[in-house]
Amino acid sequence: MTYNSLFSVLTDESLVEEALSHAMATATQHDAHLDVLCLGVDRSQSGYYYSGASAIVLQETIARAQEEGAAIEAKARAVLKNSSLRWGIESGVSQLADLGRHVAARARFSDLVILPQPYGTGRGSELEPVTESALFEGGTPVLIAPTGGKPVPNPNRIMVGWNESSEALGAVRAALPLLREADVVHVVVIDPPSHGPNRSDPGGLLSQFLSRHGVKVEIDVLSKTLPRVSDVLLRHVRDMDADLVVMGAYGHSRFREAIFGGATRYMLEQATVPVFMAH
Helix, strand or coil, rough: CCCCCECCCCCCCCHHHHHHHHHHHHHHCCCCEEEEEEEEEECCCCCCCCCCCCCCHHHHHHHHHHHHHHHHHHHHHHHHHCCEEEEEEEEEEHHHHHHHHHHHHHHHCCCCCEEEECCCCCCCHHHHHHHHHHHCCCCCCEEEEEECCCCCCCCCCCEEEEECCCHHHHHHHHCCCHHHHEEEEEEEEEECCCCCCCCCCCCCCHHHHCCCCCCEEEEECCCCCCCCHHHHHHHHHHHHHCCCCEEEECCCCHHHHHHHHHHHEEEEHHHHHHHHEEE
């Protein structure tokens, strides 16, 4: 298994170089084809316009989105034109409410989607639905490129956030091409259950599974000494000098995540290394 078909979505001209640097490095590492979707997003009232809005207002919002899409495409082509990669670019316009359909339709025919960090200062509201559409509707693993971070196409030290969930196991399976090539993979278990079949050997079955795939594994059992699980994970990322984090995305409903936060959102907000997620 490898990543032969990579996909990236660009909706912000200022993030083109950041996102493509990671996508191009990964494509080079895996000798993969890179497809890029450049979208101008109509961020006006989703799906409809206020009563009395004129056709001129409607046309202005569409024209603005078309201009943004064209500028994004031009910048992406400038970045890619001198590379030796196999790549293709498609551009278009979408309303914010309809963004997911366009992303998922293309993501589902890819092995890996590479996207910019969806949260943080100056990040547009469209980045979150793009990420969620690739993960949920597209059913494709996503590699999130951190703000200001350097591409790590061949990570040597990988941290796996393990909580025995199907989401975490799905992320591990999807990340196997990266895990096999790493020097070491740390399976991190936080506050393992005191009851249950795996209480005496937390992470043991996953370690056995990975070892049979030729992965060099270490198990780190940590206590939740900080308020959030994500804080413990991020501290361990720094302690072990990890190049990549692998984790399941959204262990419970996205509605609950949106209201209360959650490990997924906090990791994506604060991560300084690439985060590989699957659901």
